[in-house]
Amino acid sequence: MRISTITNWAYALTVGLTLLSGGSFIIATHYADRERDALDIAWKIDEGVEVLARAAELTTEDARLFVFTGEQRYLEAFQTALAEERERERAIRVLREKGLPEEEVAALRAVEANAEILDAIEEQAVADFANGAENQAKAALFSPEHEEAQLGLLNSVSHFVDLVALRTRGEVEQASAQAELWGTIAKSMLALTALVFLCVLYFVLTRRVTRPLLRMSDVVQRLARQDYDVQLLSDGRRDEIGDMNEAIQIFRDNGLERERLDAERRKDQQTKDQILQLMHRLQACRQEGELAPVVALFASQLFPDLSGHLFIMNTGRTALVAKSSWGTPTLSGEEFPALECWGIRRGRAHLSDATNSDVRCLHLREQESSSALCVPLSARGDTVGALYFEEAEGGAALDNARTYVELIAENLALAIANLQLRDRLANLAVRDPLTGLLNRRSLDENLADLMQEDRDDPTALMMIDIDHFKRFNDQFGHDAGDFVMSQVATIITNVAGHGGIAHRYGGEEFAVIFREHDGAAALQKAEAIRHAIETAPIDYQGQPLGTVTVSVGVATTEDNRPKATLMQRADAALLQAKSSGRNVVVCDWSGRANRRLA
Missing domain, CATH: 3.30.70.270 (Reverse transcriptase/Diguanylate cyclase domain)
Known part of the structure; x- marks a missing residue:
């Protein structure tokens, strides 16, 4: 897998884990808000109920002071406190309509009922006092019914507060547990994100980048020293490192190919230098008989895996006669009619190989897995002989040598023709052209x-x-x-x-x-x-x-x-x-x- 793909997957996974972690934090915050909301509502309810209870106590006190003193200010204070108490009762009624549990609703209704009973007793007492029934009013405000109503109000308020506190405690505990759970999840997601990031960083940098780069650095240094025997990474990676390794492999292959071509060029140059030396020796020959040993000497050096003959056309131009040999030629005899050689017939090099891809020269013996090359020696429109090579097994060496053999044959034919021309000119100078005798x-x-x-x-x-x-x-x-x-x-x-x-x-x-x-x-x-x-x-x-x-x-x-x-x-x-x-x-x-x- 490519490093970019791994990085993209790791990035996507990190983003996903980050989003999950953020969602968990949001949920945890939501539950924390619910916890605070529950506490706030409970506090408001408790405060409202407690204020209601204190207002009832204050109303009772104002009613009693008015009855005992008859002062108008206490009446006004009583009426004001009673109006405020009515407002708080309506507020509590609104809280009840917001969906309190049935038990709390029942407790709240008991508070309202006790408050109404107490308010009714006190309003009647104030009314009696205003009508002149002073004693009756006092007796009503201190009667057992009043005390019982007041005590019932306090008890119902206390019971309601306890219920609200119990419910609030449960909601707070549940919200706190959920907030803690989602907070833990969010933290775990963050930790997992960090772990994934570190693992990906370690895997990509250490295993997929650093180690291969260190090995590749050693490979590149050895290749720079033209050490092409170095072994490259062979893990079949399909990433950027694999691309670099493939590029280095191509560089190594090119280096090996360049080294092979240099070796072939050096060998080719060496062969051409030897052929040039042969040409110089041929040009230095003064008689036709001197050519044969020179050709045999250099042919054995140039083509050590090949055997052969140097054939010269006889005086009657009917047969080829071997003048020198190298190696151990076995396929052709040392003398044969000229027309038995397809190279002489065609006037160009003729290969008789083991695959019988072409007609076989008649002067060759039948032998499997052997090949022979006959190159006519032609110069100035005349065939003066033939250069013959054979290979016992296969034909690779013969194919490789063919170009050089044809080059040698071209120059050798010219050298032989020049010597024969020199001999003819010499004969013309010392011999009679009609009789052939000396002149x-x-x-x-x-x-x-x-x-x-x-x-x-x-x-x-x-x-x-x-x-x-x-x-x-x-x-x-x-x-x-x-x-x-x-x-x-x-x-x-x-x-x-x-x-x-x-x-x-x-x-x-x-x-x-x-x-x-x-x-x-x-x-x-x-x-x-x-x-x-x-x-x-x-x-x-x-x-x-x-x-x-x-x-x-x-x-x-x-x-x-x-x-x-x-x-x-x-x-x-x-x-x-x-x-x-x-x-x-x-x-x-x-x-x-x-x-x-x-």
Whole structure:
């Protein structure tokens, strides 16, 4: 109950008790007035009767003096006293008509009767005296009848006074008792009013205000110190204190929410700082192979509850190959066709969760309560790979990390695309775009490095020229000529293997450097290349192009032959091979004649 309601009820109760107390005091006063009225009436009646008795005595005395002295003044005094006595009798008659008890009325009538008898005797005596019957008048005033009438009057007055006194005493006692009763009631009401006021004051101030305020003061102080673990009042009050407690509860909830948001903001900022560090590391990478371990290191730190792979698109752009992993990923293999991933197909992040709310990627194994997120790595309109994360149980951590993963994927895709673009630009600078072999510039750099090296290992250089190459351009077209050149380059690369460094020297000429090859080994490799090209069936768009042959000139640094003239000697051997009928291998041996191997 609200304090205002309690206060209103207490106010109403106090007013009611006060009104009752006032009414009791009014009733008590009324009975006190009745007590005074009863005493006043009794006094007036007694006084009137007593005056009547004294007047009767005075009349008797005046009548006797007149009879004995015959003086006129006593007669006048007698007549005056008799008239006053008649007035008092009429006044007593009025009192009787006001509702005196029957017994008092009877006593009052006896007083009147005795007074009338006495007055009649005295009036007759005065009349007899006036008529000359002096002795008869005296005898009447002192006769036994007069004495008896006078004594009867006194007795009846005394009896009436006693009755009035008795009745008055009863009325006074009753009125006094009622006045005392109602006075006690009024005092009790006042005491009860005071008690109610004190109880309400104690209940409201002490129990409903002071104690809760003290507890709330402690709560507010702890909340001011950002101690949000404090327990609030939980008595379910619906008053002003309850409103204040509810407001404090809202303040505490807001504080907890603000603290939670601050923690999330700090965690978010920490995560973004780590992502920024990752971006800096990615930008510092100079080769595509350096990206994978960097991504694996930071992914395990950023998302410790998740496992995953970094997939890169293969050269043929048909499959995704895992370049690094973190955690213990089990749902996806380390290599799979690119179109098995819905993220690659759609070009946006794809979630395969346990609820099967969306189609599941084909490269994932079926496993209950597991979720996987595939984010394609796309930059400059090209997909270069995919960032893959999985969670063994549920998907809450995956949902929380999704925004960060997409942010990382965007920057990672750009870093991979930049490195691949750098590699392509580097290849364009050092490789021939048609054959994919190293270009003339690379050949010059490799020969320059060779001359600067202080090594005794023999090195061989082959100069290779396609015989009658112009025939292919003229007969089948330049596209066919380009095709022949690329096929020859492929054969040279395959036969030379890892020991040979193949270059396109220019036009239809090629150069191959063999490190740590003596003359015999170089001659064997040269003949293998010539034979593989001669025997290779080359068709362009379903049309046989005929036999393709090459002339080969070989030079070596064996037997301390100078490195500086290696290129010139190999080129001279090639010219000799072309002038010797083509489709031959000519070696420049020191102290030996050139050989032709057909």
